[in-house]
Amino acid sequence: MKKLKHKKLWVSLIVIILLVCLLFTGAGYYFFTVACVPGEKSFLSSSSKVIKKSDPLYREKIWFKKTAKEKWYMTSADGKYKLDANYIPHKNSSKTAIVLPGYMDTKEDMGEYDALFHELGYNTLTPDPRAQGKSEGNYIGYGWPEKDDVKKWINYLLQKTGKQQQIVVYGLSMGAATAMMTSGLKLPQQVKVFIEDCGYTSVKDEIEHEAGVLYNMPAFPRFPLVEILSGINRLKVGYFMGNASSVNQLHKNHRPMLFIHGSRDNFVPTRMVYPNYKATKGPKEIWVALKAKHAKSFSKHPKEYKKRVATFLAKYIK
Structure with a gap:
């Protein structure tokens, strides 16, 4: 009789464990779809396409809208997808x-940054990341597979425009993380400078933060869910999220880098800029923009933003 009771107890425990595992796996697939599959995202604020005169970056956005763009195309670094980009020459x-958009943004959303660099005398090459805008792709890579695409864009740019180029890689949000991850690669000597605005320390860190902020999820079940999501990401996208680290890539970087972050950034928390800044090995500067929210440092402080970018670039690019 006791053996029968013990057997039933063990069967019950195994069933409960299996049900919990199924529940967590199902939840992991759900959050993978929310985070990594392109589509409408309820947690992103929808920005109006109407350009209002009250917009502090009205002039830059109107310039971009009226400016002719060359369409450039390239195959992704892994050979799977056709990628799409705007190229705007400057005489x-x-x-x-090279201007890198953020999460679910497109090259058309980066017009004010194209305008900023054009005003400083730069050509701009602004690609849609894989699975965003008009670029092909099944999953958002959060910068890790995209870093290899950026390296290929750099080489493609040099092939099309000549070896005399001096290149700055600029990124916003996910694009900033992509820029930092790219900085750790072996790159042509024509790449002179990096500028990152509100990038995260690693994909895993950012996903864990979003789970806590967007879903008010406590440490448990957040930790096992993110681990499961990371495993699914390994199967679908090709990497574990903890390995996609801006900090680790920055340890390999010796080129100059300007770090920008809003002091009121809750989406990619302001605290993440400090380990990123500490990690890089090259010349560096940091600016935490007062009262700026996520990806709003330029619109909050347009004159200071331009001045800081221009001053930093002038030190390293002739």
């Missing part, structure tokens, strides 16, 4: 800024 300039 006979041999300076080019």
Whole structure:
């Protein structure tokens, strides 16, 4: 009789464990879809496409809207996807800024940044990341597979415009993380400078933060869910999220980098800029923009933003 009771107890425990595992796996797939599959995201604020005169960056956005763009196309670094980009030449300039959009943003959302660099005398190359805008792709890579695409864009740019180029890689939000991750690669000597605005320390850190902030999820079940999501990401996208680290890549970087972050950033928390800044090995500067929310440092402080970017670039690009 006791053996029968013990057997039933063990069967019950095994069933409960299996049910919990199924529940967590199902939840992991759900959050993977929310985080990594392109589509409408309820947690992102929808920005109006109407450009209002009250917008502090009205002039830059109108310039971009009216400016002719060349369409450039390239196959992704892994050979799977056709990627799409805008190229805006600046007379006979041999300076080019590669401008990297954020999460679920497109090259068309980066017009004010194209305008900023154009005003400083740069050509701009602004690609849609894989699975965003008009670029092909099944999953958002949060910068890790995209870093290899950026390296290929750099080489493609040099092939099309010549070896005399001086290149700055600029990124916003996910694009900033992509820029930092790219900085740890072996790159052509024409890449002179990096500028990152509100990038995260690692994909895993950012996903854990979003789970806590967006879903008010406590440490448990957040920790096992993120681990399961990371495993699914390994199967679908090709990497574990903890390995996609801006900090680790920055340890390999010796080029100059300007770090920008809003002091009121709750989406990619302001605290993340400090380990990123500490990690890089090259010349560096940091600016925490007062009272700026996520990806709003430029619109909050347009004159100071331009001045800081221009001053930093002038130190390293002729």
